[in-house]
Amino acid sequence: MPIVVEKLTYTYQAGSVNAFTALKDVSFTVNDGEFVGIIGHTGCGKSTLIQQLNGLMLPSSGRVTVDGFDMNDKKQRAKGRALVGMVFQYPDYQLFDETVYKDISFGPRNMKLPEEEIARRISEAMRLVGLDEKEFSDKSPFELSGGEKRRTALAGIVAMYPKYLVLDEPMAGLDPSGRKAVIEMIEGFRKTLGCAVVMVSHSMDDIARSADKVIVLRDGTIYKSGTPAEIFSEAEELNEMGLEPPFAARVASRLRKQGVPLPGGIYTNEALADALSGIKGGSADA
């Protein structure tokens, strides 16, 4: 069963002079196991939207259901929320306990799981994020390096075995190797847990590489949604919105302008290279 967002509208400070509608009539579905990327420039409503997915914020109108649980309903919300794991931008928002082990156990413990199940899940989560259990279990989360903190925070969510994993800018502030590691971890979660992923990111290249479906938000409405090929092949359109398309898409768009007959739908280096070698072969024949 999916997450279904229906005609979702959200207004901050409704009724006051400062009322601001952050989301307008947004509808979409996150299917089981799907990877949905959400893009849009700062202030387009991305953060507000993902907080609706587990009921941290409630719609002003419209409805969000998680596997049929209506998030507007207080009792159903708790059940729905348990299915959605939410990773915030900075790990510093959630790390609090004396040891890494205890911190990761916070979520599973709140789910009232039996002790041996909690232990099993923590081992699994630590393995998935690449933290050595022996080395890190008893360390204080506050002594860790930035990258290790992020892994611990991720493990804390993954140990809850969410059916849907929602990530808000999980790569912000990381160096290139750190970014790669996070992408690989997310792939690992999907393989092992079979969870669906909803990821908000400014990095179009990362979204292009992993997403099954991309949603473009603009001024609180869904401007466009579709496969990465559909979204990213229109490089100019994204540029106008202040979004930087994947590098290969930008190169392809420039080459087309300069008269190189490239087909549409190119947004990865590999596809671009293939297309270019085709053209080269073709023109050599001529």
Add this chain to the structure above:
Amino acid sequence: MLKDITLGQYFPVDSVAHRLDPRTKLILLIMYITAVFIVRDIWLFGVVIAFMLLMTAMSRVPFSYVMKAIKPMRILLPLMFILNLFMIRTGTVLFSWRFITITTGGIKQALFIVLRLVALVTGASLLTLTTTPVSLTEGLEKLLTPLKIIKFPAHELAMMMTIALRFIPTLLEEADKIMKAQLARGADLESGNIFKKTKAMVPILIPLFVNSFRRAEELALAMESRCYHGGEGRTKLKVLKFRMRDLWAILIMSALIALIIVLQSTLSIDGVIASFVLGLLGIDR
């Protein structure tokens, strides 16, 4: 959004009251509080209230806005009124039934208490409505500077106030994010008794503290990088200047206090001091 909270609820319009020197306004507030406390006559109190209304009009802040300050006291005020009404038994008995007795003294005292509280709170809120937190801090620093002789840390106090004002919105926003992050991990902040609820706050308070300490450290580095080395030898972007209007404002307020003192015919200093002390204690003669 929590972000939109404006502290001290400054009301941005241009008026005489807004243009007064913050030091003048602080002095005026102190004088006004004195007036509110020394006034013993209910009719003279009317004069004080009229003065307050006049100041509100001059500030061009809508009356309803000034009265908003009373909202947090909507339970306290009726309670004070009722308590005083029934507890004070001086003057003529107007009504008596079993243990309930209402006297003229009680009515007067109850009215006084309520009016005094309203006058104080609205007066103080008029100050914050017409003065930005920044200039308020500046005024306070300047007024307290003479106290440096007795090693009173006037500059440090003002700096602390400035930083607090700067960071309160940031910290509120952060608290909100932390709370959401923990709720998403299944934290239960609502059910259980007080002890349980307090314990449930730990996962929110610890990240908030840890982050605040880190912020403080980073802010200290940033301030050092900008050559901060205490108040010594510091100059100011804005220099406060007393003008004619400041003098007039203080003269008018002084006249009001003089009027109260004269009309209450408590010309002796002892009488004024006694009135003030009694007023502070909330005792009416």
Add this chain to the structure above:
Amino acid sequence: MLSLKNVSFSYESGSDAVKNVSLEIGDGEFIAIVGHNGSGKSTLAKLLNGLLLPTSGTVTVNGMDTSDDDRILDIRRHVGMVFQNPDNQIVTTVVREDVAFGPENLGIPTDEIVTRVDSALKAVGMEKYAESAPHMLSGGQKQRIAIAGMLAMEPEILVLDEATAMLDPIGRKEIIGIVRKLNEEKGITVIMITQYMEEAIGCERVIVINDGSIVMDDTPLAVFKRGDELRSIGLDVPAAVELREMLKTRGIADCGDAMTIEELTDKLCLSLLKN
């Protein structure tokens, strides 16, 4: 002129964060210092204006030693420093007042503070926000205010310690554009500490730090030719260089030394037309 001679630094807790670094940075240079998280690049930044003092070796700014207590204010006035977290470097509740904070500390007369604040805000394009509350601004705008706060002290050197790391792509571009302009128009030396390789492309010189030591110090062109070495220390090459290398290995096109998307597409067109 900034010079580091055999500088080492270790935090009380552990091993050397900076190891025997020697470095000369001339007036008006535009430099990127890159390294992965924890490579020691931020520690290096804090050594440049005396926030940290070397455990051994010396750091001098225009001949002034950072360990000389009497010169420290002068050094910090010369070396402006912008940090990573935009929220944690703005001190007051009004933009104008915040930009004035540095000059106030330096005891500059009021009239001059006013002119300095105005021109600093103009230089970063934030004059419209002079009376705004900092917490209502975007991350990029806050960083522009932080830069203005430094400019108001009229520094000769501007150090950006991962000042773009917490910004979105638009904010990042704004900041890079502003510091580039300051370098070109006002001749301010810019030292950008970053982990975004794209930001290093337009610099004159890229210094690569790994494990507290300088491992490369060269032009971007030369540094980015050593892609495998960069990747082995947790870094990367700009996207154009990556694509360029791929096209070359697959024998599709030789795009020479292209580092930007413009250079790459121009070279690609040329090479495709040749066939």
